[in-house]
Amino acid sequence: MISAQSPEVINFLDLTPEEFHKAIQELGQSKFRATQILDWVYDKNIYDFQEMLNLSKDLRTLLKQRFRLFLPKVIESFKSADGSVKFLLELWDNSRIEMILMPSEKSATLCISSQVGCSRKCKFCATGKLGLTRNLLTSEIIGQILLARKYIKNRKLTNVVFMGMGEPLDNYENVVQAVRIMTHEKAINLSSRKITISTSGVIPKIKLLANEDIKVKLAVSLNAVIDSKRNEIMPINKIFPLADLKKTLLDFRHSTAYKVTYEYVMIKKFNIGNDDVRALLKFLGDQSCKLNLIAWNPVEGLDYEAPNEKEIEEFKAKLAQLQCPIIQRDSRGNDINGACGQLAGKNIERKEGDHGKY
Ligand code: SF4
Known part of the structure; x- marks a missing residue:
């Protein structure tokens, strides 16, 4: 099982917006996408990548694989x-x-x-x-x-x-x-x-x-x-x-x-x-x-x-x-x-x- 501390996943909420921008660009995505995702989390209080409907299905799947996003x-x-x-x-x-x-x-x-x-x-x-x-x-x-x-x-x-x-x-x-x-x-x-x-x-x-x-x-x-x-x-x-x-x-x-x-x-x-x-x-x-x-x-x-x-x-x-x-x-x-x-x-x-x- 992948834990919150497994090296292969990054906890989204561990990152500053700049660090998230960098991480998302390393996945070949634009800064604009990073901003959209930050808006979902911090403005719209959405903590499930699948619910971020202005992102493509492929990106949502990729995000799910690379980032952990959950609350206590x-x-x-x-x-x-x-x-x-x-x-x-x-x-x-x-x-x-x-x-x-x-x-x-x-x-x-x-x-x-x-x-x-x-x-x-x-x-x-x-x-x-x-x-x-x-x-x-x-x-x-x-x-x-x-x-x-x-x-x-x-x-x-x-x-x-x-x-x-x-x-x-x-x-x-x-x-x-x-x-x-x-x-x-x-x-x-x-x-x-x-x-x-x-x-x-x-x-x-x-x-x-x-x-x-x-x-x-x-x-x-x-x-x-x-x-x-x-x-x-x-x-x-x-x-x-x-x-x-x-x-x-x-x-x-x-x-x-x-x-x-x-x-x-x-x-x-x-x-x-x-x-x-x-x-x-x-x-x-x-x-x-x-x-x-x-x-x-x-x-x-x-x-x-x-x-x-x-x-x-x-x-x-x-x-x-x-x-x-x-x-x-x-x-x-x-x-x-x-x-x-x-x-x-x-x-x-x-x-x-x-x-x-x-
Ligand atoms: S008051 Fe309690 S929680 Fe605070 S430093 Fe002392 S032992 Fe730790």
Whole structure:
């Protein structure tokens, strides 16, 4: 059987429009034909070459032989009371991932996965507990977006966030290639301002990203600003400690137009005390950034607790002297296990990846 990774077939959705033009010209076809095919896929949402009726039958057969074009399979979807929809998706090798769609009246934000599992072992995250199965192909990242577009029909997909399963910067090349396709005017045509990559802090890849021709927004899962505490919940901090991370992010900020967003999950009796406030004021005080606060979302098997409203308000009040905008985000989709990873875990093992909780 030919798999999605067999050398004799090319995954159409792995290619930028320029790369597809080149591939089609190597088959003796014109650029015009390549444009027609790109239109079918990205404008008309047709993913079967046989349905591309303005192409000759011979060309459709040739395309079928040389290219694979398919989207992940939706296994289950769950709608939350707040309108968020969580999709459990199956890939060509039966691996499972998830994505969360958060529609509003006219638009929608999509949270996508970048890996099956994750190797970073953040303590608060069950995806991390499973370890890494594999990186997603570019086509599997793009496939999530195309599936979401089919689902929202007349609404516009306005924002894409890499906050689902996996550390996106550990799948750097495929993620960057996906961003190229996402922002290409002949493909998905999203503004790079509307794309956010969320990372646990993979310094060498943040440096690489700063020098790419694509400029996307960066969110950093911070969660503690005292090294010993961050080491405890995010082992990546032992490799890339806070001082180095901060320096890298200051440099990143200078090379892009966008402020870095810090994500801070508030955990009772762990990271919202006075020592944490002092450390946060010092860490963020000289940065042009944004801070998102999210109350801990209970995770089965972990005995952390969410702070109550009074504790959250007190913590926020102590941070008020920061110049940066501070936003408290809701955990959207709580009633469908909205923290990334939980749904995929239901059919394999329990997983709760989370660069961001909704
Ligand atoms: S929080 Fe992100 S980086 Fe950490 S283990 Fe989970 S998916 Fe991986």
